[in-house]
Amino acid sequence: MLRINPRTEQKIISYLLYFLTSIAIIVLIFILTVILKNGLPQLSLEFLTKNPADMGREGGILSTILATVFLTFIALLVATPLGVGTAIYLTEYTLEGRVTKIIRFGAECLAGIPSIIFGLFGFILFVNKLNFGWSILSGGLTLAFMILPTIIRTSEEAIKSVPMAYRLVSFSLGSTRWQTVTKVVLPSAIPGIVTGVILSIGRSIGETAAVIFTAGSALRMPTSIFSSSRTMAVHFYILAKEGVSMPKAYGTAAVLVISILAINLLTYYMMGRYIKKKS
Amino acid sequence: MSRQAAENIIVIKNLNFYYGQFQALKNINLEIKARRITALIGPSGCGKSTFLRTLNRMNDLIEGARAEGEIWFDGKNIFSPETDLLELRRRVGMVFQRPNPFPLSIADNVTYGLRVHGHFDRLFLEERLYWSLKAVNLWDELKDRLNESALNLTGEQQQRLCIARLLAVQPEVVLMDEPCSALDPVATARIEDLMRELRENYTIIIVTHNMQQAARVSDYTGYFLLGELVEFGDTNQIFTSPRDKRTEDYITGRFG
Ligand SMILES: Nc1ncnc2c1ncn2[C@@H]1O[C@H](COP(=O)(O)OP(=O)(O)OP(=O)(O)O)[C@@H](O)[C@H]1O
Ligand SMILES: [Mg+2]
Numbered sequence: 098m099l100r101i102n103p104r105t106e107q108k109i110i111s112y113l114l115y116f117l118t119s120i121a122i123i124v125l126i127f128i129l130t131v132i133l134k135n136g137l138p139q140l141s142l143e144f145l146t147k148n149p150a151d152m153g154r155e156g157g158i159l160s161t162i163l164a165t166v167f168l169t170f171i172a173l174l175v176a177t178p179l180g181v182g183t184a185i186y187l188t189e190y191t192l193e194g195r196v197t198k199i200i201r202f203g204a205e206c207l208a209g210i211p212s213i214i215f216g217l218f219g220f221i222l223f224v225n226k227l228n229f230g231w232s233i234l235s236g237g238l239t240l241a242f243m244i245l246p247t248i249i250r251t252s253e254e255a256i257k258s259v260p261m262a263y264r265l266v267s268f269s270l271g272s273t274r275w276q277t278v279t280k281v282v283l284p285s286a287i288p289g290i291v292t293g294v295i296l297s298i299g300r301s302i303g304e305t306a307a308v309i310f311t312a313g314s315a316l317r318m319p320t321s322i323f324s325s326s327r328t329m330a331v332h333f334y335i336l337a338k339e340g341v342s343m344p345k346a347y348g349t350a351a352v353l354v355i356s357i358l359a360i361n362l363l364t365y366y367m368m369g370r371y372i373k374k375k376s
Numbered sequence: 377m378s379r380q381a382a383e384n385i386i387v388i389k390n391l392n393f394y395y396g397q398f399q400a401l402k403n404i405n406l407e408i409k410a411r412r413i414t415a416l417i418g419p420s421g422c423g424k425s426t427f428l429r430t431l432n433r434m435n436d437l438i439e440g441a442r443a444e445g446e447i448w449f450d451g452k453n454i455f456s457p458e459t460d461l462l463e464l465r466r467r468v469g470m471v472f473q474r475p476n477p478f479p480l481s482i483a484d485n486v487t488y489g490l491r492v493h494g495h496f497d498r499l500f501l502e503e504r505l506y507w508s509l510k511a512v513n514l515w516d517e518l519k520d521r522l523n524e525s526a527l528n529l530t531g532e533q534q535q536r537l538c539i540a541r542l543l544a545v546q547p548e549v550v551l552m553d554e555p556c557s558a559l560d561p562v563a564t565a566r567i568e569d570l571m572r573e574l575r576e577n578y579t580i581i582i583v584t585h586n587m588q589q590a591a592r593v594s595d596y597t598g599y600f601l602l603g604e605l606v607e608f609g610d611t612n613q614i615f616t617s618p619r620d621k622r623t624e625d626y627i628t629g630r631f632g
Contacts, residue, residue: 260476262472263479266472267478268434268437269432269434270465270488270489270541270542271462271464271466271493272462273492280488285479
C-alpha cells in the first residue's frame with residue numbers, strides 16, 4: 098500500500114477542497130458577470146416603472162415585477178403557516194412513529210417532484226377544477242405547494258436544534274405545550290425558519306415552469322388575484338426563447354438576480370442583528 | 377434548632393416508578409417536612425432524579441414512564457385525575473443541574489413564569505422582578521443590566537437567575553437536582569448560603585453527589601440505592617450514626 102505522510106495528505110486534501118470551492122465561486126462570478134454586463138446597461142428608472150409594450154420589445158417590466166411580488170407573497174402566505182405548523186406538529190406534538198415517518202416521507206417526495214409536474218397539478222386543480230383560471234391565485238397556490246417541503250424541512254431542523262433544556266424549564270414553570278412552543282421554541286428557531294423562507298422566496302421568484310401553466314403569461318398589469326399575469330422569470334423566458342428582445346431579456350434577468358441577491362444580503366444582515374440581540 | 381416542629385408538606389406512599397419494563401423506584405415511603413431542606417444522596421443511577429421528577433410530574437413528559445402509588449401534597453394525591461398539572465408545577469418548582477436561562481433578557485427570564493400564568497400588568501411584573509432578584513441577592517449586581525441577555529452572566533449568576541425565575545411564580549416547594557455541580561467551590565458555598573436563606577420560606581429538596589454539601593445544608597437526608605430508599609432521617613443522625621450498614625458504607629466512602 099502506498100503510504101502518504103499525514104502532513105502531505107492534509108495539504109493535498111485542503112488544496113483539493115480549495116480548488117473545488119473555487120470552481121463554485123468561479124461559476125457564480127461568471128454567471129453574474131454575463132448577466133450584469135449585458136443587463137445593467139438596460140436598467141433605468143423607466144425600465145422599472147413602465148409596463149412592457151409591443152410584446153416586451155419596448156417599455157419596461159413593471160407589471161412583471163408586480164406579478165412576481167404578488168405571486169411570491171401568496172405562496173409564502175399559504176406555505177409558511179402550513180409548513181411551520183407541520184414542523185411544529187411533527188417535532189412537538191407527536192412522538193416519532195409511523196405517522197411522522199409517513200408525513201416526512203411525503204414531504205421528501207414532494208421536494209423531489211420536478212416543478213413542471215407542479216405546474217400540471219396546479220393547472221388541473223386550481224385553473225380548471227376550482228375554476229380560478231390562469232391567475233395570480235392559481236400560480237401562488239401552486240408555488241406554495243412547491244416550496245412547502247423546503248419550509249417544513251428547514252423549520253423542523255430549526256425547531257429540533259432548540260435545546261431540550263428550554264422546553265423542560267418552561268414546562269417545569271407550569272407552561273402549556275403551546276406556550277412553550279410560542280414563547281420559547283419558535284423565537285429560538287426563527288433564524289432557521291427565516292432561512293428556509295428566504296430559500297423559498299428565491300425559488301418562487303425564479304420559477305418558470307410551474308408558473309407558466311398556472312398564472313399564464315398575460316402582459317397586462319395585474320388588477321386582482323384573479324388576473325392572469327406574467328412574472329419576471331416567465332417574461333425572461335419568453336423574451337429569450339422567442340427571440341423577442343435579447344437586451345430586454347438581459348435587463349429582466351439582471352433585475353431578477355439583483356433582487357435575489359438583495360433579499361439574501363438583507364436577511365443575513367437582519368439575522369445577524371437578531372442573533373446579536375438575543376445573545 | 378430553635379424552630380418549631382415542622383409539619384409534613386408532601387407525603388409519599390408506596391411509590392413505584394417504571395421506565396417501560398425497568399423499575400427505577402421501589403416502594404418509596406417518605407414524608408417531606410415543610411420549610412426544611414431535605415437532601416437526597418446515593419450513587420449514580422439510583423433514581424434520585426427520577427424521584428425528584430415524580431414530585432412535580434415532570435416524568436409525565438417521558439414516553440413509556442409510569443408511576444404507581446400516592447404522593448399527597450396539600451391534601452390531594454397529585455396522581456389523581458383532578459390534579460391541575462400546570463398549577464402543581466407552579467407550586468412545586470424545579471432548578472436544574474446546568475444553569476439554563478432562556479436566551480432572553482434578564483428581566484424577561486424572571487417574568488417568564490408570571491407571563492405564562494397570565495400576569496401582564498407592568499407594575500406587577502416589575503415588582504416581582506425586583507422581589508425575585510432581591511431574594512437571590514442579584515438585584516444590586518444586575519439592576520442596571522435588566523435588559524441585557526441572560527446568557528452573558530457568569531455560571532453562578534445564571535444559576536441564581538434560574539432560582540429567581542422560579543421564585544417569581546411563588547412556589548412552595550423547590551426541587552434542586554445537583555444545582556451546584558456546574559459551579560466552582562466559591563460559587564457553590566454562596567448558593568448554599570442562599571439555600572439556607574430560602575429555607576425560611578420554602579421547602580427545599582436537593583439531590584447532591586456532594587456528601588459534605590448534604591451534611592452542611594440539609595435538615596434531613598435520604599439515602600437511595602438501586603431505586604430503594606435505604607434510610608431516611610435527621611441529617612445529623614444519618615452522618616454520625618447511620619442505622620443501615622449500606623448507608624454507613626456510602627457515607628464513609630467505603631462504597632464500591
Ligand atoms: N428517560 C429514561 N428512560 C429510561 N430509563 C431511564 C430514564 N432516565 C433514567 N433512567 C434510568 O433510571 C435509573 C435512575 O436514573 P436517575 O437519573 O433517576 O438516577 P440518578 O440517581 O439521578 O443518577 P445520577 O446521580 O447519575 O444523576 C437509571 O438506571 C437510569 O438509567
Ligand atoms: Mg440525576
